[in-house]
Amino acid sequence: MERFNGTLRERAKVQTGWKSHGIKIAEGQKIQYDFVKPHAALEGQTPAERAGMDLNLEGNRWMQLIRAAKAS
Helix, strand or coil: HHHHHHHHHHHHHCCCCCCCCCCCHHHHHHHHHHHHHHHHHHHHHHEEHHHCCCCCCCCHHHHHHHHHHHHC
């Protein structure tokens, strides 16, 4: 979580208009971090994969997440 907060802070520095972490772009950044972006410290897995969540995301992970969300 601390690594995510550091990443979010660095991203917020270059983007103006961020007044809180509750805005939509911050939510998208959390999804990117947890489900889309593989992490070297996790041996190329996302935090969700490391936690045992098998979402079968291949190719365009964002599109796969959107389709899964629409289906549920």
